[in-house]
Amino acid sequence: MQTLKSKLFFAALLAALGGHAPIGAAAPKHDLYLSVLLSGPGQIMGGRTPALSGVYRSTDRLKVEHVGFGHIRMFQVIGDPHSADGLYLAALNGVVHSKDRGKTWRILTGWDMTEPKGLAIDPNATDHIYAGLPDGIAVSRDRGATWARMNDGIRRSYTQTITIDRTQAGRVLAGTELGIYLTEDGARTWRLVQPTTETTYDLRQSPHDPKIFFAVTTSSGALWSEDRGLTWKPIAGVPKKHTLHNGVFDPSDARRLVLCGWDAGLLVSEDGGRTWLDRTAGLPNRQIWSVAVDPDQPGRLYASPFQQPVYVSEDFGLTWKPAFFEKATAFNLTFVPRS
Amino acid sequence: MKTLSCLALAVVFSVPLARAQPSFKGPMPDATVIVDASLRRAAYLSRIDEALIWRAAMAKPGEPKTFGLGEIVAKLARREDAAACSERLIELMKVPTGDMFWMFPVTAIYYLGRDQLTPEAKAAVREAWRAYMPLRGDTENHWAMYYSSLYLMAQQWPDEPGERWFNGKSSQENFEESRDYLLHWMELTTTTGQGEYDCTHYIGEYAIPLLHLATWARDPAMRQRGRMMLDYIFADYAVETLDGMYVGAHARTDDTTLLEKWNGFSSFFGWLLLGNCPPTVSYGGWGIYFVAAAKHYELPEVIYRIGTDRAGTYAHYERKRTRHRWRNSDVRNAPVYKTTYITKDYAVGSDQGGLLQPIQQHSWDVTWAVPDPRGVHNTIFSNQPHFSTHELMMYFSENPDFMPVTVTSQGKPTYISESKLLGGSPYEQIFQRDDTVISLCHVPAGANFEQVNGFFSKDLARIEEDASGWIFAQGGNAYIAYRPLAPYEWKPLEVGGKRLRSPHGKNGTIVQAAAVAEFKSWDDFKAAIRALPLEIRLEPTPRVAFTTLRGKKLVCTYGAAPIVDGTTFDYSGWKLFAGPYLNAEVGSGKLTITHGALERVLDFKTITITDRVKP
Numbered sequence: 001m002q003t004l005k006s007k008l009f010f011a012a013l014l015a016a017l018g019g020h021a022p023i024g025a026a027a028p029k030h031d032l033y034l035s036v037l038l039s040g041p042g043q044i045m046g047g048r049t050p051a052l053s054g055v056y057r058s059t060d061r062l063k064v065e066h067v068g069f070g071h072i073r074m075f076q077v078i079g080d081p082h083s084a085d086g087l088y089l090a091a092l093n094g095v096v097h098s099k100d101r102g103k104t105w106r107i108l109t110g111w112d113m114t115e116p117k118g119l120a121i122d123p124n125a126t127d128h129i130y131a132g133l134p135d136g137i138a139v140s141r142d143r144g145a146t147w148a149r150m151n152d153g154i155r156r157s158y159t160q161t162i163t164i165d166r167t168q169a170g171r172v173l174a175g176t177e178l179g180i181y182l183t184e185d186g187a188r189t190w191r192l193v194q195p196t197t198e199t200t201y202d203l204r205q206s207p208h209d210p211k212i213f214f215a216v217t218t219s220s221g222a223l224w225s226e227d228r229g230l231t232w233k234p235i236a237g238v239p240k241k242h243t244l245h246n247g248v249f250d251p252s253d254a255r256r257l258v259l260c261g262w263d264a265g266l267l268v269s270e271d272g273g274r275t276w277l278d279r280t281a282g283l284p285n286r287q288i289w290s291v292a293v294d295p296d297q298p299g300r301l302y303a304s305p306f307q308q309p310v311y312v313s314e315d316f317g318l319t320w321k322p323a324f325f326e327k328a329t330a331f332n333l334t335f336v337p338r339s
Numbered sequence: 340m341k342t343l344s345c346l347a348l349a350v351v352f353s354v355p356l357a358r359a360q361p362s363f364k365g366p367m368p369d370a371t372v373i374v375d376a377s378l379r380r381a382a383y384l385s386r387i388d389e390a391l392i393w394r395a396a397m398a399k400p401g402e403p404k405t406f407g408l409g410e411i412v413a414k415l416a417r418r419e420d421a422a423a424c425s426e427r428l429i430e431l432m433k434v435p436t437g438d439m440f441w442m443f444p445v446t447a448i449y450y451l452g453r454d455q456l457t458p459e460a461k462a463a464v465r466e467a468w469r470a471y472m473p474l475r476g477d478t479e480n481h482w483a484m485y486y487s488s489l490y491l492m493a494q495q496w497p498d499e500p501g502e503r504w505f506n507g508k509s510s511q512e513n514f515e516e517s518r519d520y521l522l523h524w525m526e527l528t529t530t531t532g533q534g535e536y537d538c539t540h541y542i543g544e545y546a547i548p549l550l551h552l553a554t555w556a557r558d559p560a561m562r563q564r565g566r567m568m569l570d571y572i573f574a575d576y577a578v579e580t581l582d583g584m585y586v587g588a589h590a591r592t593d594d595t596t597l598l599e600k601w602n603g604f605s606s607f608f609g610w611l612l613l614g615n616c617p618p619t620v621s622y623g624g625w626g627i628y629f630v631a632a633a634k635h636y637e638l639p640e641v642i643y644r645i646g647t648d649r650a651g652t653y654a655h656y657e658r659k660r661t662r663h664r665w666r667n668s669d670v671r672n673a674p675v676y677k678t679t680y681i682t683k684d685y686a687v688g689s690d691q692g693g694l695l696q697p698i699q700q701h702s703w704d705v706t707w708a709v710p711d712p713r714g715v716h717n718t719i720f721s722n723q724p725h726f727s728t729h730e731l732m733m734y735f736s737e738n739p740d741f742m743p744v745t746v747t748s749q750g751k752p753t754y755i756s757e758s759k760l761l762g763g764s765p766y767e768q769i770f771q772r773d774d775t776v777i778s779l780c781h782v783p784a785g786a787n788f789e790q791v792n793g794f795f796s797k798d799l800a801r802i803e804e805d806a807s808g809w810i811f812a813q814g815g816n817a818y819i820a821y822r823p824l825a826p827y828e829w830k831p832l833e834v835g836g837k838r839l840r841s842p843h844g845k846n847g848t849i850v851q852a853a854a855v856a857e858f859k860s861w862d863d864f865k866a867a868i869r870a871l872p873l874e875i876r877l878e879p880t881p882r883v884a885f886t887t888l889r890g891k892k893l894v895c896t897y898g899a900a901p902i903v904d905g906t907t908f909d910y911s912g913w914k915l916f917a918g919p920y921l922n923a924e925v926g927s928g929k930l931t932i933t934h935g936a937l938e939r940v941l942d943f944k945t946i947t948i949t950d951r952v953k954p
Contacts (some may be wrong), residue, residue, distance in 0.1 A: 044749050045476055046440040069472035069505075093475045093506070105472065106507025111486065111520035115477060115736045134665040134736040158666045158736070177666045199666065201738070218739065243740050262740035287741070306741060 028296040030335035032058040033067075033087075035074040039307040039327035043072050055089065055102070056324070061294070061312075064324050067102035075117045079336040081126040082143070087336070088129070090119040095131050097144055108144035118161040122186075124169035130187065132159030137174060139187045150187035163203045165228060167210045173229045175200030180215060182229055194232040196220040202246045208254035214273075216244035216259055224273060237276045239264060246291045252298040256316065260288035266303055268317050279317025284308045292333035304330035360393050362386070362610060362618050367711050370582070370615050372648045376640065383637070386611050390622040390630040391417050403427065408444040409627045415451040416631040424452065425460035432463035438474040439481050442488035443548055447628050449495065450555045465503075468492055472505040477735070478662065479534050480544035482520060487548035490517035491555050518561070521552070525568055529928045529943045532915055533572075534672065535696075536659035537579060538591040539603030545572055546608065547628050554635040560946055567941045567948060570639060573612060574932050576605060577646035578655055578920050579679050579688065583609025583616025584717075586706045587679040587688015590659070591699040594753055597761050598794065598834060601712030612638045613646040617713060639950075641937040645920045648934070652682040654773065655918035658925060661695050667733040676910050678771040684708050684854045685817035689776050691910070692769035694725075697734035698751050700763035703776050705852050707815035709798075716796035716836060719812065719819055721848040723764035723780045724788050726755045730765070757788040758830065758838060766844075770901040770908070774852040775887040779824075779897040781880050782844035789844035793823065797835030801861075807869050810839075811861075818858065820868040822849040824875055824883070845877040847897075851888050 034056045037043055043053055052070035055077055059065075073092035080086025080097070089096040094109035095116050109116070109131070118132030131138040136151035137159050151157045158177040165171035170186030179195040180203065198218035206212035213225040215232070221240035223232040238244070242264035250256035257269040265280030266288045280286050287306035294300035301313040306329050309322035362368070373379040394413035398406040398420075408431060411424045428448065435441055449456075449464050456464075475485050493514035501507040508516070528534075535541050546569060553565030579587050585605040596603035601616060607623035609616040611633065622630065657679075660672035675695050679688035689703035704720035728739035735742065746754045753759040766782040782789045795802060800813040810821040825843035832838050851868060858864040867888065874884040882896040894902040901908040915923035916930065923930040928943040940949040 045474055045481065046438050048436040071472070071474055073474070092477065093472070097507075104502070104507065105505075106501060110516050111482070111523070114475070117736065135663075135671070156666065156669070199732075199739075243738065245738065262738070289738075 026296075028059070028061070028338075030295055030337055032061060032292070032294070032302070033077040033332075033334050033336055034058070034064065034304075034310060034324065034330045035077060035089075035332040035334075036310075036325065037072050037329045037331065038325065039329065045072065047072070053328075057102070058324070061297070061323075068098065068105055073115070074331065075115075076119050076332050077334050077336060078119055078121065081121055081123065084337075084339050088119055088121070088144070090116040090131065095119060095129070095138075095140075095144060095147075108140070109138065109147055113138055113147065118159060118175070120162040120164045120172070122164045122169055122172070123166045125186075128170075128186065130162045130164065130172055130174075132162045132174060132176075134158050137162070137187060137190075151190060152188070153190035153192075154181050155192075158199065160199050160201050161203045163205055163213070165205060165210065167228070171228075173203055173213065175203040175215060175217075180223070180229065180232065193230055194223060194225075196223075201244060202248075204247060204249060206249050206254070207251045208249070214247045214249065214257065216247035216261065218243045222247055222259055222273075235273050235276075237274075238267065245289055248291055248293055250293045250298075250316075251295045252293075256293075258291050258293060258301060258317070260291040260303060262287050262289075262306075264288070266291060266301075266317060270316075277317075279313075282313075282318075282320035283311055290330050290333045292335065295335050302333050304328070304333060360618070360621065361389055363620055363622075365617070367617065368610070368614055370647070372644070373614070379640075379643065380637065382614055383611070384634060386614070387630045387633050390611075390618070390627060394622070394627045395419065398423075403430065407431070408441075408448060412444060412448050412451060412631045413627055415448060415455055418455065421452070421455035422457070424448075424455070425457040428452075428456065428460045429463040432467040435467045435471040435473075439476050439484040439488070441471075442473055443484050443551060444628055446488040446491050446551060446555075447631050450491065450551075451631060465496065468496075469503055469505060479524060480538075480541045483524065483545050483548045486517040486520040487552050489513050490521060490561075491551060493517060494555075494557055521561070521564075525564055525943060526928065528568075529571065529923075529930065529941075530915075530926045531672065532657075532659040532675065532925075533575070534590070534660055534662045536590045536657075536675065537575065537585065537588065537677075539585050539589055539596045539605045540593065541591055541604075542572065542576060542585075542608065543604045543623060543625050543629065547625060550629055550632050550636055554632045563946050563948075564943070566636070567943065567946070569636060570642065570932070570939070570941055570948075571930055573608065573638060574642045574645065574921055574930065575657075575916075576608065577613065577642050578916075578918065579681070579686075580609060580613070580646055581681060581686045581706055581708055582712070583613055583646070584706060584712060585609075586681070586686040586704070588675075588677050588690040588703060589699075589701045590662070590675075590696045592701045592761065593699060593750075594761055597701060598716040598718060598796070599712070599714065600706050600718050601715070606712075609646070613643060615647050617711075639932070639939050641932050641934045641939045641950075644934040644937065645932070649681070649683070650919075650935075652680070653919045655679045655681065655920070656913065656916070658913045658915050662697070662734055664733050665736050667729055674910070674913070676913050680771070680774045682774075682854060684815060684856075685774075685852055687771065687774045687776060687850070687852050689769050689771040692763070692767040692778065694730050694733065694763050694765045696763060697730055698746060698754055698762055701761060702763055702767065703769055703771065703778065705774075705776075705814075705817065705819055705850060707817040707819075709815050716794075716798050716834070717814055719794060719796060719799070719814065719821065719850070720760075721778060721791050721793040721821075721823075721839070722760055722762065723767040723778075723782060723846075724757055724759045724790065724792055725762060725764035725766065725782075726759075726787050727765075730763075755787075757790065758792065758840075760792055760794050760838070768895070768897055770893065770895050772887060772891045772893055772903060773889045775885070775889070775891070775893065776850045777847070777883050777885065777893060777895045777901075778849075779847040779881040779883065779895055780845070781897045782846070784844065786844075790840060790842040791823070791825070791827075791846045791848065793821065793827070793839030793841070793848060794832075795837050795839060797832075799836070803865075805865065805869070809865075809868055811865050811868070813855070813861070816855045818853045818855055818861070818864045820849075820851040820853075820864075822873075822875075824848065824877060824881060843877075845881050847881050847883065849873075849883060849885060853888055 056064040076090040136157040161175035222235040222238040244261035265286040312323035398410040610618040659675040827841035
């Protein structure tokens, strides 16, 4: 039984560290990774500030530790299916791998591949890595040792996001400048399955039903597919006038979805996307760069308002409080399995 | 996002304070052409010494903040205070910052210090290249700095495993990747055109890495390529200078140099290599990393002569390419067509208009010669002020919405302002013939902004609004006739002078320049302009039919190819360089540089330089 003194100490500690509750008694199965641009002078290319933008990790949801190098443009972190200590980064310098949780790094790509934004590993062919580049799609069949460009069939090959259908090796969806493309032969050929007028920024497969995919775009709103990405329809109630950055499934509740964007705020659906509720109240602005649902704590959301603290909600967006950083923009919030 | 504020960083961080600098503060250099090669070399070495001495003296005993990488490189180049340099370098290597702007200074220091630095200082540098991962950047100037430095350091530390390098790649892998990128960029530039072309500041971010390669690469072929690319870039610069000032259209310039034409890093090279203008403050900031190795380079006489000794008026044509386009374009690099017309009194230069570069494009102007360019706004031009996420998405891989405002806090403060004078527009179409420019604008309703801005300098000797619709002006020994195509108003400028604001989407400007000496009087000039046949139509789209002072009949219609003397103008045969001094065919990899009897041919396919004196 806790004494009053120990309760007060714990409350103070929470407040100091961001104020949200840690994971419950069970050890979390995932680490939270935040790809962050800290706000403030010098956070530019060639900047001379010692402040460390880049990747941060939270193992306990209370504090964050900087991981690796302090770059201002880190776009995505994913786990390495071959090693619990392995990480892959999509970073301005290329696709980068760490075999030791971020102590050391190796840039896997060469001079001819810049600024990968999206990164995915085929769960049914775990040596195969796909990277979305500003000028196409790069594929490695040997865990990143060598790469080849494979975007035949894609017009305007800017690629922001890549998602691999977990039910079939080599079946990959790519969010590009002018639409969603599908390959069913490991990127040898691509075909347009959903045109868009501007970039598709996020593309996800439902953790509950692999036939369902969810995409968000710059000016075509949010899109929904129930046939493994072959056909898409717009999601009613989601505005098209704002750039949407993330569209996310709640892994613990099939009815719940979240999306966010620039000036779009943060919207949630608790009925599988039929209706949407604005849950931006409590966040300091409507320019929400990224959002993530905590797979280890039902109802917990993280959101990154532009140049503000990263916020946390314990009630799926009804209330919010600052969690990490004084002022920052998290380009990506992601949970990486520990095993 | 880009490099957005590399220029500001150059001045703010690389130079503690501007103290007395002989040539920056002193009288204008003697413009006499130095014919004797040994005297020319001596003058060049003297300028190198001036900059090194000044910078080395910036380091004050007991004041570590005054003793940075720039002071170290100056001292090592002068072979002085090696022990103090070593000690300070060890401290500085503990907190490396600056990404690719850190790499080339440290590379220069290491190479200059190989026989001067202590083993401990060398070890500190070596450790920094293991522990500190610089950003590679997202522009070609970044990659030039990153890969030239990595090439040289991988050469210096061969046969080391990936664990010894910041990026996990072995010395061999880093060397080969760097070499491959550099060869790729050189080939692209010499066959298709430079991407960040004719930049008033970023010329240095290419010249410095190339000099380091030319100086320290052990592979004779890479050293030769470095020298040849330096010649290439400096010839490209010299031919478009007016007394050292970089004139005409630029891929990138800035709000200051846009108006005060001399005040760009490029003028540092004018001072150092041509000796015909003052250097900019602090020798351009980064300039110290050029002068530190500059004695290993000698500007060929043929280029020196092009910059300083011209037989008369000439027209010069160039084909460049846009920066890499990621979105909103079906081509990776669109062609850029440049025209520059240079007399001893003024220069007129332009591109074809459109969005050729993000944010810092400057499409056309008239620049006039002045006795001393320091503080003088010796230019006149108009622009269609434009900003858009469309533009930024085209050239950057960033998310769209945050960029316009963010750009303004990263060294480009005017980007979203309606009063901006810097930047290109998708709604502007430009054609130049000789010293006449016709700019037509057709801005769709709702775009940012439905207007044209014209810059009228505080340093114009006279401005007269004529009942004919022309605005007559004089700058130095240049007469300028400026014709707005739509009604306008005047707005004062904080920097002096005034802005012509013409708030109409269907719009444009005609400019005709001429030398004062061509006319008996100011009134004669005005009468001659008034007498030129001119038809202006703005509906349904802007169209101008104008017979120039040089007798060319130009018909320009927005959205259509220009017509010159009854023939539709065709850009398809446009060469990489064409004119009396520089000539190169697209795809050739060969540049012929000519001045009088002097000729130098740079052949990048055979990596050879061929000099001859024509009979």
